[in-house]
Amino acid sequence: MTTNITKLKRSKGAPPPADVTPDVIADDTRTEKVELKPLQVRIPKAVFEEFSEQAGREFGFSHGSKKQLFLRMWQAYKAQNM
Numbered sequence: 001m002t003t004n005i006t007k008l009k010r011s012k013g014a015p016p017p018a019d020v021t022p023d024v025i026a027d028d029t030r031t032e033k034v035e036l037k038p039l040q041v042r043i044p045k046a047v048f049e050e051f052s053e054q055a056g057r058e059f060g061f062s063h064g065s066k067k068q069l070f071l072r073m074w075q076a077y078k079a080q081n082m
Contacts, residue, residue, distance in 0.1 A: 051066065058072075
């Protein structure tokens with residue numbers, strides 16, 4: 001199996017054609033920035049490892065998965081108790 005790389009080749013230093021380049025300014029889908037504050041707690045190592053494992057399973061083993069799991073838990077708590 002050979003890979004066709006002809007579309008990847010272009011002259012040195014030349015930008016990609018305008019019709020191929022996405023308009024990143026017009027497609028601004030970022031949400032409003034929210035001020036973030038750290039939340040630190042000390043928990044047993046086993047609980048931390050279980051929490052990390054669950055966060056990885058639900059949100060992927062990447063940066064921010066524990067934060068996402070915590071925020072989901074917080075929303076569920078508020079829905080039940082407030």
